[in-house]
Amino acid sequence: MLTDSSSDRCTTNLSLIGPKVEGLRQTFAAGHTKNIEWRIAQLQQVKKLVVEQQEPILLALQKDLGRCDMESWTAELGGVISEVEHTVKHLKKWMKPRKVSTPIVAHPASSYVLPEPLGTVLIIGAWNYPLLLVLGPLIAALSAGNCALIKPSELSPNISALMALQIPKYLDEQAVVVIEGAVNETSELLKHRFDHIIYTGGEVVGKIVMRAAAEYLTPVTLELGGKSPCIVDSNTNLEVTASRIVWSKFMNAGQTCVAPDYVLVEKSFAPRLIDAIKSKIEEFYGASISDSDDYARIVNARHFTRIVKYLEGHNVVYGGEHQAESNYIQPTIVLDPAEGSPLMEQEIFGPILPIISLENIQQAVSFVNKRAKPLSLYLYTKDKAFEKAVLQQTSAGMVGVNDGFMFATNPNLPFGGVGSSGMGAYHGKIGFDNFSHLKTVMKRSFWFDIPLRYPPFTARKFKLLKKLL
Numbered sequence: 289m290l291t292d293s294s295s296d297r298c299t300t301n302l303s304l305i306g307p308k309v310e311g312l313r314q315t316f317a318a319g320h321t322k323n324i325e326w327r328i329a330q331l332q333q334v335k336k337l338v339v340e341q342q343e344p345i346l347l348a349l350q351k352d353l354g355r356c357d358m359e360s361w362t363a364e365l366g367g368v369i370s371e372v373e374h375t376v377k378h379l380k381k382w383m384k385p386r387k388v389s390t391p392i393v394a395h396p397a398s399s400y401v402l403p404e405p406l407g408t409v410l411i412i413g414a415w416n417y418p419l420l421l422v423l424g425p426l427i428a429a430l431s432a433g434n435c436a437l438i439k440p441s442e443l444s445p446n447i448s449a450l451m452a453l454q455i456p457k458y459l460d461e462q463a464v465v466v467i468e469g470a471v472n473e474t475s476e477l478l479k480h481r482f483d484h485i486i487y488t489g490g491e492v493v494g495k496i497v498m499r500a501a502a503e504y505l506t507p508v509t510l511e512l513g514g515k516s517p518c519i520v521d522s523n524t525n526l527e528v529t530a531s532r533i534v535w536s537k538f539m540n541a542g543q544t545c546v547a548p549d550y551v552l553v554e555k556s557f558a559p560r561l562i563d564a565i566k567s568k569i570e571e572f573y574g575a576s577i578s579d580s581d582d583y584a585r586i587v588n589a590r591h592f593t594r595i596v597k598y599l600e601g602h603n604v605v606y607g608g609e610h611q612a613e614s615n616y617i618q619p620t621i622v623l624d625p626a627e628g629s630p631l632m633e634q635e636i637f638g639p640i641l642p643i644i645s646l647e648n649i650q651q652a653v654s655f656v657n658k659r660a661k662p663l664s665l666y667l668y669t670k671d672k673a674f675e676k677a678v679l680q681q682t683s684a685g686m687v688g689v690n691d692g693f694m695f696a697t698n699p700n701l702p703f704g705g706v707g708s709s710g711m712g713a714y715h716g717k718i719g720f721d722n723f724s725h726l727k728t729v730m731k732r733s734f735w736f737d738i739p740l741r742y743p744p745f746t747a748r749k750f751k752l753l754k755k756l757l
């Protein structure tokens with residue numbers, strides 16, 4: 289960490305918030321955000337910001353998360369750029385009226401779905417991928433023709449400050465506003481009417497957001513987290529499985545919403561899997577991991593203490609080293625933690641990988657189903673029947689078969705949770721639709737007006753109508 293994360297730096301005078309929200313509503317009412325030219329110009333500016341400000345962004349991410357440039361670029365900047373490119377390429381098609389067939393009872397008519405923007409979207413970001421988790425939703429909101437108010441996380445203050453400085457320089461200031469701040473600012477924002485709120489973060493605050501949104505019947509997208517299981521069958525490619533588990537678990541020091549939280553494996557196969565994971569950790573980060581430039585740090589002292597506490601009383605079979613002065617926690621493996629322990633009750637969101645050994649891998653399904661629906665589920669197997677059984681018998685926001693969260697790179701796939709891991713989704717067209725109202729339109733002609741449905745109702749009309757409907 290180059291600087292301490294501190295919420296003190298991210299504050300906004302609360303009295304400014306109301307007028308800012310009102311300003312955005314007036315911009316939306318003026319209508320120009322609906323034009324495709326405006327939308328595309330804004331999207332291109334998002335890309336320009338990321339490309340031109342690449343160096344300061346990478347530095348800010350390094351300061352906030354101790355993260356190396358390559359990891360930051362692939363996980364955040366690259367993701368924003370490709371999302372803009374995909375959206376710009378397809379936007380014209382997404383905006384078109386979507387023709388659907390008309391039932392015989394309504395003939396002659398044309399029926400279609402017309403996407404229209406919702407208005408002003410509030411984007412509340414989280415700190416773990418602080419650029420992507422704000423600009424990703426922003427791309428979707430702008431593509432749908434909305435105005436947006438962004439509230440970055442105060443726990444990544446360098447990125448928050450950078451966005452507050454740069455976004456007004458690149459984007460239409462009347463249509464996109466950044467409000468820096470923490471609980472006070474977010475609470476104030478939530479007192480105002482928005483047309484959609486997208487919140488990324490933990491479940492507790494998710495409920496606060498949803499309660500506040502209910503006041504205005506504002507729709508919400510909640511991008512939450514949870515404990516994402518990783519089921520490893522002994523019928524797998526061990527080498528590749530270990531590489532992919534280590535990559536997806538220890539990227540950003542485990543502070544990834546879609547990181548595998550724990551591994552389920554057969555008892556007889558567990559020792560081989562643990563050995564393979566240990567050797568991949570050292571292959572990737574070297575024997576002295578705290579010296580590796582490629583391994584990130586925990587975001588702040590509070591989260592450091594929370595994660596270290598999870599280790600108490602457990603069988604640590606690898607790692608466990610930590611340094612409070614640098615918020616460093618070594619990649620750590622815990623074998624068979626007790627089911628009711630905090631490590632197995634709460635989302636870890638850090639570099640501890642519990643490995644749970646089962647008598648047989650089929651038990652993994654009931655293990656997963658006893659818990660809340662996770663944001664993602666991972667399955668490593670060559671057994672197609674087992675793959676089918678897991679897919680059919682479990683529920684998760686997203687599933688990776690034989691890899692970590694590579695699904696997040698595909699803009700054609702929705703990114704979002706289910707149950708307590710969230711609601712709604714974005715990325716690509718799904719994001720466009722999420723921030724649009726899909727308006728029903730049926731256009732009928734004036735000729736051929738059969739009086740069958742009009743009173744006075746007769747037995748003959750009733751009989752005929754029953755046949756038609």
Ligand code: NAD
Binds near residue numbers: 414442469491493545
């Ligand atoms: P955080 O502390 O950055 O909080 C998220 C946002 O909520 C911030 O903008 C913060 O200012 C605001 N906030 C905090 N307390 C508030 C309150 N009392 N009232 C109103 N607003 C408040 O992030 P976090 O909660 O530590 O995030 C970690 C969680 O987010 C994990 O559960 C993780 O899995 C989840 N997450 C999900 C995704 C996803 O895409 N599904 C992505 C990243 C993180």
